[in-house]
Ligand code: HEC
């Protein structure tokens with residue numbers, strides 16, 4: 001089923017404010033802008049060092065209510081992680097998941113672990129090359145995302161193709177461009193590592209390690225990688241000195257003049273939704289043969305129409321899932337937490353620094369290759385911002401205040417293969 005622009009609830013509607021809502025609001029924008037400007041003049045006159053929830057959403061008090069003012073979920077500290085009912089947390093499960101995260105035997109040729117592409121031992125949880133490498137013989141066409149705070153996303157991957165961490169991880173282990181793992185082979189391998197057999201029994205009560213349980217364990221481990229000691233959160237909690245005055249100015253711009261809050265909102269600083277911001281195509285997207293092979297292979301697998309497959313001059317993002325022209329070039333809004341550790345930025349890593357990202361937004365986002373289809377789907381929220389250099393630096397300082405402790409998990413010692421005489425024919429087969 002393809003969601004029509006007027007259909008009520010599709011999986012893509014899990015967002016606080018849809019573009020359709022925004023279109024309706026367009027008529028009222030003039031009034032709203034006046035109200036916003038008024039609000040800021042008012043707030044600016046009250047110089048106070050106390051944390052304030054200054055936002056474009058601040059409703060004017062008294063007088064006639066301004067009906068159409070957009071309301072975005074305010075920034076806030078992250079709530080505790082909620083674990084799925086069918087995969088509850090336990091310390092032992094997270095510990096087992098950590099071993100599996102680092103274990104290259106969970107890939108076809110034993111070469112590639114999750115940690116290869118999401119390095120935990122340098123605290124980035126995402127490789128620093130613009131686009132990721134792939135399983136030997138392949139290369140990926142997107143930037144490897146960070147594992148920080150993945151517990152809070154409603155959909156995983158840049159195009160939202162996975163609806164849970166468990167489903168994402170299954171794709172990561174078995175997918176041709178990542179782990180290329182045969183699941184029955186995985187069970188045989190795990191069964192011949194007696195320490196794993198013991199741990200699976202302890203955590204899941206089975207006599208034989210099951211692949212589905214390995215997924216549960218590795219997903220549980222990732223749900224523990226959550227921002228800690230974030231200066232901006234401390235500021236919101238009342239510690240006025242937790243962030244610099246430049247970062248405070250950046251926060252005001254973020255929620256006001258620069259209106260980043262329209263998409264980067266709520267505790268995750270992401271609306272969990274999809275937008276085309278016009279990020280330029282990566283320099284070698286069209287010319288790197290290995291990249292074209294993997295991207296075309298994926299598009300073919302997803303049933304992308306022949307003309308798009310043949311053209312293949314840009315990453316079409318969400319379109320690849322929905323096949324709606326209006327979704328071309330849309331990607332999931334990433335969280336803006338922990339960006340200090342996760343450069344480069346955007347789905348294809350085209351920007352190396354936060355300064356470059358802010359300059360991109362200051363120019364009103366990108367011109368998506370001059371491609372008509374991609375230009376049409378570009379988000380109308382993005383307009384030139386006319387921010388001075390000092391204001392742009394303030395936005396960067398604000399984003400830096402969203403960086404907490406760097407979480408480093410060292411490579412653990414992995415249990416060894418040993419032929420295990422007790423093994424019986426079991427598993428999922
Ligand atoms: C060969 C490199 C590679 C390997 C191996 C790999 N990943 Fe990834 N991972 C990526 C890339 C690239 C993306 C972005 C994919 C996309 O959007 O199409 C990604 C996306 C993700 C995401 C989504 C994050 C988000 O914000 O939506 C998670 C979670 C993740 N990987 C975890 C893992 C885990 C766990 C493993 C091991 C089971 C793993 N990955 C193995 C490269 C890799």
Ligand code: HEC
Pocket residue numbers: 254258259260261262263264274275276277279331332333334335336339342344345346347348354357358361362379381382395
């Ligand atoms: C219309 C919605 C929208 C608005 C408004 C918006 N962003 Fe974004 N932002 C996105 C999306 C979508 C992406 C991912 C784009 C891609 O990869 O193609 C993104 C990516 C980013 C990234 C890269 C993060 C990463 O992990 O790669 C940064 C940094 C960022 N935005 C900062 C800002 C700032 C600062 C503002 C305000 C000046 C802003 N954004 C306004 C939707 C938006």
